[in-house]
Amino acid sequence: MSNKKKSDKGITSRAEDYSQWYNELVVKADLAENSGVRGSMVIKPYGYAIWEKMKEQLDKMFKETGHQNAYFPLFIPKSYFSKEASHVEGFAKECAVVTHYRLKTAEDGTIVVDETAKLEEELIVRPTSETIIWSTYKKWIQSYRDLPLLINQWANVVRWEMRTRLFLRTAEFLWQEGHTAHATSAEAIAETTQMINIYAEFAEKYMAMPVIKGSKTEKERFAGALETFTIEALMQDGKALQSGTSHFLGQNFAKAFDVTFTDKTGKQEYVWASSWGVSTRLMGALIMAHSDDKGLVLPPKLAPIQVVIVPIYKSEEDLEKIRELVNGITDQLKEKGISFKFDDRDTHRPGHKFAEYELKGVPVRLALGMRDIANGNIELARRDTFEKKIFPQEGIADYIDNLLKEMQEAIFNKALKFREEKTHKVDTYEEFKKVLNEETGFILAHWDGTSETEEKIKNETKATIRCIPFDAPEEEGRCMVTGKPSNKRVLFAKSY
């Protein structure tokens, strides 16, 4: 009976069913919902507000490192798409294709495709924009003076995935994709490295989510890349989530699209390239990294509302007195650049509002009633720890300002502690399997460096090599499967 009541008002607990917990949380916290189109979601205002905060910060970081935004078309002619062989192979199986450009009304009154309006050449809805961008860059780049070319675009892309999940994998998703061109290999690699560092900084400082930076193995590399760098985060169910990637493309795309430049010595050379991206999948990462059975837990830096104020009153006169006091407090919050909401709706009672803002992950909640007014106090509750305290109204804005910073750190530290507890070093394959089944999480183990072994491990355990961490210490060891020598440990996990 109590369970039934719980499912009406609250959400399924993580222990009960992690995946259901996630789905219910996304819907009930008003972040997104499924649409009438398979695998495509509607991002609701509250969810979009979080995405906008992420976007705003990332955009700032890109611009600070010399990048500019531009916009390239949604449709890509099929012919462009087939120039870089390994790239096509990677995406061909999941492309939406436009074949006609007109509809008509059939005799029975239904709307049908007008077969006479067939396109000469089919258009591909972009699954990523390398091809259309590189065919444009060919026109933009002639001399070393045109380099480096540092461009980013914010866009939507479509990948016809078999199985989809809100934010984590949708058929259409929002992202940014950076595409840069350089005169030398070293510069392109430096760019690729710089961008993965920016992603890591964003993840850790803004999303409060610790990540491990590293290189992908050949098997897990982006289609058409020579090197893929990644940031990997650990979710609360012990699975890894690839949260951002940066690719060194070598001269593959330059050669495929014939993009050359004249260098200082007058020689014709192909340019060197990088591409990098993060998507609305970061929303999924943010949700799964911190949230609890009561709902969302948002790091203050990304919370659309940082402080909510709930009045507790019996009469209009009471509410007026509260409102006056609240105005004084919100003026101070405004000065400090803290976002807030005064929820004076008369249609819901305080308890309802408390639960609602916990579900939505608002970091700080203030409650103010006649009792507090009489004593010059205010009640403050923090979302991450549920700690509730009574404070004097005097100086509350300063206190909140510090508290938000403290919470940002506390949320990161909690996630970091969790990751450390869930990271295991193992030396034998038996131990590896045991940890995967009983503990889950990240596993650091020796690997012989071959795709065969990697494949075998994946088939037998479903775990993959998430990355070869940049900071992995040199260490003599033997591959846990084949016993061949290895000089560092790589990071394994089951992943999303």
Place this chain on the structure above:
RNA sequence: CGGGGUGUAGCGCAGCCCGGUUAGCGCAUCUGCUUUGGGAGCAGAGGGUCGCAGGUUCGAAUCCUGCCACCCCGACCA
């Protein structure tokens, strides 16, 4: 694409096996009164092409045939 399942009010479901009043229930919505320091109570009201198209029948949400859509589990993926 293989295996399983579901389509009935805005949402979640019952009814179907065994055909028969006016198709129910919970949540939500609307109105009124009382409430307001942890998801309010009572009273009343509105809301349906029963996924679509055929068929069987005096009669179909229920039986039959075909189609469509969606969900879950696998192989692929940010």
